[in-house]
Amino acid sequence: NAGVTQTPKFQVLKTGQSMTLQCAQDMNHEYMSWYRQDPGMGLRLIHYSVGAGITDQGEVPNGYNVSRSTTEDFPLRLLSAAPSQTSVYFCASTPGQGIYGYTFGSGTRLTVV
Amino acid sequence: QQQVKQSPQSLIVQKGGISIINCAYENTAFDYFPWYQQFPGKGPALLIAIRPDVSEKKEGRFTISFNKSAKQFSLHIMDSQPGDSATYFCAGTYSGYSTLTFGKGTMLLVSP
DSSP states (O other): OOSEEEEOSEEEEOTTOOEEEEEEESSOOSEEEEEEEETTTEEEEEEEEEETTEEEEOSSOTTEEEOOSSSSBOOEEESSOOGGGOEEEEEEEESSSSSSOOEEOOOEEEEEO | OOOEEEEOSEEEEETTSOEEEEEEEOOTTOOBEEEEEEOTTSOOEEEEEEOTTOSEEEETTEEEEEETTTTEEEEEESSOOGGGOEEEEEEEBOTTOOSOEEOOOEEEEEEO
């Protein structure tokens, strides 16, 4: 099925652990983004990419790293998890700048204890 | 910082009623305003979108009204149904930009 696939769906981490949230899309979209969703805060942009090899920071980038080696994949890395990173994470992709709709994955619910 | 302010935070509407969600934006460069619908446990999905060269766009029971001078836009859901119960996000962006700026969301509950 065409779309954005995120893995895992659920994850519990201990403070200080590291992990990578996976995101893959099969629509040949150039633009990909990571958002976090917290109650009452809406969707906040973490990092985004406008193509393979090109990434940039969003509104809340601290504590997260990204890379984009292929058009299809855009993993999000937590180097040293903190309780403040407990959230639901969404990956999204779009074929072009701004005026096209974004396709979102189904999310990863992360709990840091 | 670019902002999109959304209200109300939550909304309860009776079946068959009209649901209205309002958004205001600050960045006058924005030229694309989508609305996303999110069901529990799912990712947001594009519902309807508008460009500022029109004042209204209608798709089925969903209508966006746009007021460029006031920098405001709203989503109207006519004949609201229990299946419309979801969280709705407004957003803004512009043609030369690659990401969306979202409002904080409105949780809509349509009572049977």
